[in-house]
Amino acid sequence: MKTDCLTILRAATLSFTLAGAVAVFTGSAALAAGGEGPHIERQDWSYNGFFGKYNKAQLQRGFGIYKEVCSSCHGLKLLSYRNLVQKGGPEFSKEEALAIAKEATVSDGFDDSGDPKERPGKLSDRFQSPFSNDQMARSANNGALPPDLSVIAKARTYHRHVPWYTEPYYWLYDMATAYEEKGSDYLYALLTGYKDAPSDMTMGDGMHYNEVFPGHQIAMAAPLSSEMVDYEDGTKPTLEQHAKDITAFLAWASEPHLNARKDLGKRVMIYLAILALLLYLAKLSVWARVKH
Numbered sequence: 001m002k003t004d005c006l007t008i009l010r011a012a013t014l015s016f017t018l019a020g021a022v023a024v025f026t027g028s029a030a031l032a033a034g035g036e037g038p039h040i041e042r043q044d045w046s047y048n049g050f051f052g053k054y055n056k057a058q059l060q061r062g063f064g065i066y067k068e069v070c071s072s073c074h075g076l077k078l079l080s081y082r083n084l085v086q087k088g089g090p091e092f093s094k095e096e097a098l099a100i101a102k103e104a105t106v107s108d109g110f111d112d113s114g115d116p117k118e119r120p121g122k123l124s125d126r127f128q129s130p131f132s133n134d135q136m137a138r139s140a141n142n143g144a145l146p147p148d149l150s151v152i153a154k155a156r157t158y159h160r161h162v163p164w165y166t167e168p169y170y171w172l173y174d175m176a177t178a179y180e181e182k183g184s185d186y187l188y189a190l191l192t193g194y195k196d197a198p199s200d201m202t203m204g205d206g207m208h209y210n211e212v213f214p215g216h217q218i219a220m221a222a223p224l225s226s227e228m229v230d231y232e233d234g235t236k237p238t239l240e241q242h243a244k245d246i247t248a249f250l251a252w253a254s255e256p257h258l259n260a261r262k263d264l265g266k267r268v269m270i271y272l273a274i275l276a277l278l279l280y281l282a283k284l285s286v287w288a289r290v291k292h
């Protein structure tokens with residue numbers, strides 16, 4: 001009975017591992033197969049997979065794009081200027097971050113006659129949003145509300161339009177490749193997904209055609225084009241590069257501690273591997289003199 005249970009358990013573990021391995025090796029072909037609805041391509045991010053980390057230079061370029069392009073409509077109110085200095089992020093120097101903070105105007109209570117006071121930003125201040133309330137934001141944007149981008153990379157995802165019976169296969173594939181970048185892949189596809197509307201589609205007033213936005217009509221005009229923002233580090237400023245860099249920056253904003261999390265994960269796995277080896281050796285020595 002005991003042996004039966006063990007055999008079943010072993011067979012189950014083996015088939016699960018095999019299924020995972022097969023999923024990894026044949027996954028890309030099946031993912032490319034697509035189905036109904038817009039196809040969102042998986043991109044190669046520096047923070048992909050079990051060991052991926054943010055690239056500091058890319059986050060700095062991404063911040064430049066946020067500042068020069070997106071910040072005129074979108075806030076990042078969950079970030080503070082001091083976060084720009086923290087390890088695992090864009091890692092600007094304290095002086096650079098302070099200079100960025102000082103460009104913002106922050107309201108600072110009231111003076112003696114009851115009038116609102118203002119001062120330049122400090123490192124401890126949150127990022128200042130471009131509009132003081134949603135009504136103002138809507139009236140400047142044809143009635144549409146530009147969402148705050150602090151956690152947008154986590155808040156967005158996409159649905160794979162595949163037959164229901166292949167879903168478990170995709171779960172396995174995602175697990176085996178530690179796929180957590182659905183939000184980033186959607187953002188990249190959104191920013192590069194502006195096209196001319198098909199001739200049989202009637203567009204609403206002030207709306208723009210986008211391949212991947214649900215319903216294909218978005219109130220935001222294409223915010224990026226090639227050579228829009230100067231890169232000081234010599235990277236070629238194509239539309240795709242801009243979209244990748246701002247997406248990476250937004251991914252960091254929504255998960256600033258990813259580098260530390262993956263570092264800890266690596267150490268835990270090494271610790272567990274050594275522990276497993278020691279336990280196995282201990283087991284061998286304990287059972288060495290027992291006949292079985």
Ligand code: HEC
Pocket residue numbers: 065066069070071072073074141144145146147152156187190191213217218219220221223224246
């Ligand atoms: C001129 C104003 C403006 C600028 C500049 C702008 N946006 Fe937007 N954005 C909007 C508006 C308005 C919406 C809401 C669109 C809607 O709901 O149809 C929006 C929506 C979005 C969304 C949400 C899409 C979704 O799936 O719901 C994202 C992400 C986004 N913008 C990213 C960016 C990025 C990144 C930049 C900078 C490269 C940027 N935007 C620049 C106005 C702007």
